[in-house]
Amino acid sequence: MQITRQTEYAIRTILELAKVEQGKLVPTKVVSTNQRIPEVFLKKTVQLLAHAGLISTQRGTDGGIRLAVPTDKITVADIITAVEGRPALNVCLADTYDCPNRPVCQVHRILQRTQAAMLAELSRESIADLVIGYEGQQEKTC
Amino acid sequence: MQITRQTEYAIRTILELAKVEQGKLVPTKVVSTNQRIPEVFLKKTVQLLAHAGLISTQRGTDGGIRLAVPTDKITVADIITAVEGRPALNVCLADTYDCPNRPVCQVHRILQRTQAAMLAELSRESIADLVIGYEGQQEKTC
DNA sequence: TAAATTAAGGACTATTTATATCCTATTTAT
DNA sequence: ATAAATAGGATATAAATAGTCCTTAATTTA
Ligand code: SF4
Ligand code: SF4
Numbered sequence: 001m002q003i004t005r006q007t008e009y010a011i012r013t014i015l016e017l018a019k020v021e022q023g024k025l026v027p028t029k030v031v032s033t034n035q036r037i038p039e040v041f042l043k044k045t046v047q048l049l050a051h052a053g054l055i056s057t058q059r060g061t062d063g064g065i066r067l068a069v070p071t072d073k074i075t076v077a078d079i080i081t082a083v084e085g086r087p088a089l090n091v092c093l094a095d096t097y098d099c100p101n102r103p104v105c106q107v108h109r110i111l112q113r114t115q116a117a118m119l120a121e122l123s124r125e126s127i128a129d130l131v132i133g134y135e136g137q138q139e140k141t142c
Numbered sequence: 143m144q145i146t147r148q149t150e151y152a153i154r155t156i157l158e159l160a161k162v163e164q165g166k167l168v169p170t171k172v173v174s175t176n177q178r179i180p181e182v183f184l185k186k187t188v189q190l191l192a193h194a195g196l197i198s199t200q201r202g203t204d205g206g207i208r209l210a211v212p213t214d215k216i217t218v219a220d221i222i223t224a225v226e227g228r229p230a231l232n233v234c235l236a237d238t239y240d241c242p243n244r245p246v247c248q249v250h251r252i253l254q255r256t257q258a259a260m261l262a263e264l265s266r267e268s269i270a271d272l273v274i275g276y277e278g279q280q281e282k283t284c
Numbered sequence: 285t286a287a288a289t290t291a292a293g294g295a296c297t298a299t300t301t302a303t304a305t306c307c308t309a310t311t312t313a314t
Numbered sequence: 315a316t317a318a319a320t321a322g323g324a325t326a327t328a329a330a331t332a333g334t335c336c337t338t339a340a341t342t343t344a
Binding site: 004011012015076080084087089090091106110113114117120122124125129130131 | 229
């Protein structure tokens with residue numbers, strides 16, 4: 001019922017990237033320090049975001065990571081999905097599981113509706129909308 | 143991001159009780175068999191529901207469990223809360239955790255709103271509304 | 285071309301949470 | 315008494331989460 005630590009790391013990474021000049025490469029080391037995220041673990045997380053196409057990576061000297069998509073095209077829902085896969089409130093809401101009771105199950109129906117409401121909220125605002133609130137207090141992280 | 147199996151068991155237990163004559167005691171053994179829930183584990187789950195006041199229990203011969211609250215006063219949200227505690231989409235949405243970044247965190251805000259939407263959906267219909275859908279196919283379980 | 289820098293990716297370990305069982309005690313009807 | 319049922323603590327197992335380590339690959343600069 002909770003997003004994972006890793007997902008939090010991912011969201012904060014995206015926010016960090018959204019705050020710098022568009023297109024500028026930021027080493028994971030810097031994100032790790034600024035956001036107090038375990039460095040090696042962050043690299044793993046970064047890979048998930050890269051595979052999902054949300055960021056692009058660049059190896060070598062002066063390499064790093066940067067957003068691959070405009071901030072107004074990324075939502076928290078996108079980030080959660082990139083890290084955890086499509087959110088499912090219950091096994092039967094993931095398409096891999098086929099519960100025999102499903103056609104008549106009212107619980108399924110209520111959970112499905114709940115999940116839709118959840119995703120709608122998570123998609124309502126983009127990262128661009130969010131960073132506005134961060135203006136002027138770049139260094140504060142949790 | 144998912145309800146636990148135990149929570150599913152709890153929901154199905156409540157539905158099972160809601161389907162029988164109001165006030166009638168049902169042994170956990172019966173619920174366990176009907177709903178294909180591991181018996182001993184179900185007893186643990188039942189205790190959580192009892193502590194939350196959703197069901198009442200009766201020991202001894204012909205004992206069992208029954209709803210302690212009218213079906214139209216129980217929602218899926220209540221059951222989830224009874225088993226897992228108040229749902230929190232992230233650590234900072236549980237009142238035990240105090241993130242320093244919280245006053246200015248936009249992520250917190252978006253998750254908070256999402257959680258509210260989620261709980262609203264989970265509370266919209268009562269168990270009474272749900273069991274209507276089960277009319278005439280009592281034996282079907284998942 | 286060599287060295288330095290930085291990400292990629294696989295293997296592994298540790299920790300925590302979820303799931304389930306076992307055993308003993310207590311309550312209640314007959 | 316006896317049998318039927320829940321209560322509850324202790325414990326075991328399995329799965330998911332979180333995190334580290336090590337080697338390889340790409341890129342820039344000296
Ligand atoms: S009983 Fe309903 S909610 Fe539970 S797994 Fe089956 S379809 Fe989903
Ligand atoms: S940074 Fe924001 S979302 Fe993350 S824990 Fe802190 S308050 Fe919550």
